[in-house]
C-alpha cells in the first residue's frame with residue numbers, strides 16, 4: 001500500500017510531494033484538499049490535458065468527473081484505487097501501483113466524543129456563511145452568498161465536488177427562455193407549475209413550485225452568465241412542451257454545470273475544501289447557529305464558527321439503511337446515485353430539531369442499465385426511443401411520469417425492458433455513444449436482425465405499427481403525444497433497462513426563503529437548505545429536469561438569505 005509513496009520518496013525525498021521533509025512539518029502543512037500535493041503531481045506529470053491519451057479505450061484523465069484531484073485515485077500511503085469503479089467495472093484499466101479495485105467512499109467515522117472535543121476547544125476559524133456540500137445547490141448557494149458580500153466557505157466530504165449533480169444527464173427545466181422563444185415553443189409559468197404539481201400527484205408545496213417555475217428562466221440565464229451553454233432543448237416525461245435545457249450537441253448537463261460552477265467559485269476565491277465532512281451543526285444556547293464541526297480527512301475534528309449554514313448535502317439514494325427504513329420496497333434495487341448520496345443532511349438537521357417533509361418518498365427511475373448503476377437518460381425516450389418488453393411489445397406511453405413507467409416495467413414478467421432506437425437518434429444524442437462505448441447496446445442493420453439477436457419476437461410488428469402512428473401523428477396504442485423520430489435509419493439499437501433508486505423527493509422542511517423549519521414549523525434562525533436534501537418541491541414524484549432547476553433556484557435563494565442573515569446579525 002505504501003508503494004507509490006516509497007517510489008516518490010526514493011526519487012526525490014518526501015518533499016517531492018509534500019511541504020517539508022520531517023513528518024511533523026509535513027503534517028502541519030498538509031491540507032484536507034491536499035492542494036500542494038496535487039499541484040506537485042501535475043507539475044511533474046503534466047496537466048489533465050497533457051495526460052489525455054486517445055489510444056486508451058477508457059481514459060480516466062478525460063472522464064466526466066472533470067479535473068478532479070489526482071489524489072482521488074493516486075493515493076500515496078495506502079493502495080491507489082480507481083474511483084471510476086464505484087459505478088463502473090473497468091477491471092482491465094491499469095494504474096501504477098494499484099489493482100484497480102473499487103474505491104470505497106470516505107465517510108469518516110462520525111465520532112461523538114471527538115465532535116464534542118472540537119466544540120469544547122472552540123472555533124479554529126470564523127466565517128459568515130458555511131455551505132455544506134459541493135453539488136449544484138451548494139455551489140449556487142456559495143457563489144450567491146459571496147456575491148451578496150459574505151465571507152463563505154464550502155465543505156465537501158468527497159475527494160472531489162459534484163455529488164449527484166455531476167451525473168445529471170438530461171437537463172434543466174425552464175420556462176420563457178430565449179431558447180424556447182427561438183424554437184417557437186409556447187409555454188407559461190402556470191403550465192410549468194401545473195405539470196410539476198400533476199407529476200407530483202398534487203402533493204408538492206404549491207408555494208415552492210410557484211417559485212421554482214417563476215425563477216427557472218433566470219436560473220438558466222445565471223448559469224449562462226457563469227459560462228454555461230444551455231442551447232439545446234427537449235421534452236421530458238410529464239412535461240407538456242419542450243422545456244428541458246441542456247448543452248448543445250447532446251452532451252450531459254451535469255458535468256458541464258459542475259465544471260462551470262467549479263470555475264466560477266475559483267474565480268471568486270471561494271474556498272472549496274474537499275475531504276471535509278461536516279458532522280455536527282452547533283447551536284448557541286439561544287438556538288441560533290454557532291457553526292459546524294468538520295471532520296477533515298487529514299486535519300481531524302475542528303469547529304468552524306459562522307452565523308449561517310446552508311445544508312446542500314443531497315439525497316440518501318445510496319444509504320442502504322435509510323432506504324430500507326424509509327422505502328423498504330426499494331431495498332434491493334440498484335441506484336443511479338453517486339456514492340456521496342448518504343443522507344448526512346437529514347441526520348445533521350434532525351439532530352438539532354429540524355422538521356422533515358415527505359421523507360419516505362423515493363423515486364425509481366425506469367431506465368437504469370440492467371444489472372448496472374448507469375442511468376440511461378430519460379432524454380433517450382424524449383428524443384424518440386420506444387420502450388418494449390422482452391417480447392418486443394410496447395406496454396406504456398414512453399413519456400409518462402417515472403413512477404408510472406417504473407411500475408409498468410415491474411409489472412412485466414421479466415421486470416426489465418428494452419429501449420429501441422435507430423441511427424437518427426444516435427446522431428442527435430451524443431450521450432448514446434457513451435452507452436455504446438460501455439458495451440451496453442445491441443446493434444443490427446435491420447429491425448429483424450435486432451429482433452433475432454435480442455429475442456424480441458414481436459419487434460418487427462411493433463416497429464411497423466409505431467412508424468405508422470408516427471407518420472399519422474397519433475399513437476393509437478398508448479397515446480404518446482410526442483413522437484419526434486420513427487425507426488427507419490440503420491443501424492438499429494437496443495439497450496436493456498430496469499428501474500432503480502434515483503431521487504429522494506422528501507427531506508428537510510423549508511419555507512420559500514429556503515429557511516429550515518423546526519418541528520413547530522418556525523424558522524430556524526440562520527439555517528438554510530436547498531436541493532435534494534429538502535422536501536416539498538417535487539411532491540410524490542419529481543419530473544425530469546426539475547431537480548437541477550430546484551438546485552439552482554433554491555441554492556441561490558439559500559445563499560442570498562444566508563448572507564443577508566449573517567450581515568444583519
Ligand code: FAD
Nearest residue numbers: 133135137163164165170171278314340531532545547548
Ligand atoms: P448533490 O449534487 O448530490 O451534492 C451534494 C454534495 O454534498 C455531495 O457532493 C456530497 O458529497 C456532499 N455532502 C454530503 N454530505 C456531506 C457532509 N456531511 N459534509 C460535506 N459534504 C457533504 N436532475 C435533473 O433535473 N436533470 C437531470 O438531467 C438529472 N439527471 C440525473 C442523473 C443521475 C444519474 C442522477 C443520480 C440524478 C439526476 N438528476 C437530474 C437529479 C439531480 O442531479 C440531483 O437531484 C441534484 O443534482 C442534487 O443536487 P444537490 O446539490 O442537492 O446534491
Ligand code: MEZ
Nearest residue numbers: 169170377378379544545
Ligand atoms: O431529472 C432527471 O433525473 C433526468 C432528466 C434524468 C434523466 O433521465 O436524464
